[in-house]
Amino acid sequence: MSESEFYNWFQTRLKSTENGCMEWTGQRLAKGYGHVRIHGKKIQTHRYVLAKKLGREIREGMCALHSCDNPPCCSPDHIWEGTNQDNVNDKNSKGRGVYVKGEHHGSSKLTESMVIEIKQIGRSLSQRKLASEYGVSSTIIYKILKGVIWSHVNIPECPITANPI
Numbered sequence: 001m002s003e004s005e006f007y008n009w010f011q012t013r014l015k016s017t018e019n020g021c022m023e024w025t026g027q028r029l030a031k032g033y034g035h036v037r038i039h040g041k042k043i044q045t046h047r048y049v050l051a052k053k054l055g056r057e058i059r060e061g062m063c064a065l066h067s068c069d070n071p072p073c074c075s076p077d078h079i080w081e082g083t084n085q086d087n088v089n090d091k092n093s094k095g096r097g098v099y100v101k102g103e104h105h106g107s108s109k110l111t112e113s114m115v116i117e118i119k120q121i122g123r124s125l126s127q128r129k130l131a132s133e134y135g136v137s138s139t140i141i142y143k144i145l146k147g148v149i150w151s152h153v154n155i156p157e158c159p160i161t162a163n164p165i
Contacts, residue, residue: 006038010048014074021073032071049074050081063087069094101152109136115153118144 001009013034014022024034024045034045050064051057053076058064065087068078082090103111110118118130122145131138143149 007052010036010045019068019070020075021068021070021078022075023070023072024074028072034072034074045072045074046079049076050079052076053079054081065090069096102150110134110140110150112150112153115144115150116155119153119155 013024013026015025016022026034026036026045028034029044035042036045036048037043038048044064046066047058047064058081061083062081063084063086065080065082066073066078067080068075070078073079102108102115114134118134118141122130122141125133127138127141127145130141134141140149
């Protein structure tokens with residue numbers, strides 16, 4: 001199949017949507033990205049479209065990014081070339097970055113209440129002793145006390161009572 005025949009066939013596999021996307025209706029990968037074989041090589045459809053749009057191959061180390069955040073989209077207007085960091089920044093700016101911290105992190109050995117205790121008594125016990133009591137390393141205790149980690153956990157303020165005179 002010639003390049004122009006392939007391109008014409010490719011266009012028949014796209015479906016326009018209300019939001020301007022041109023969704024790939026053929027085979028898709030697990031995360032929704034379309035893929036085709038060109039000269040025996042599997043290529044993601046949005047990368048094919050970007051290369052056609054640019055009139056060149058995508059530069060090594062660069063990504064084909066979606067402005068619409070729709071993996072099967074093959075609209076040239078929605079796809080741009082960027083770095084992996086551009087992709088991370090785009091994801092974060094749109095609130096799609098998932099950052100689990102504190103006790104909700106799967107590998108956390110501590111809870112927020114434990115961290116509050118550590119912060120409250122951290123000046124009166126050695127870091128080694130605290131580490132032993134809470135089952136973590138002394139480096140973790142040090143980082144908690146310095147505010148490097150668990151900085152989102154604050155020590156509750158003690159109520160101030162008036163001293164009657």
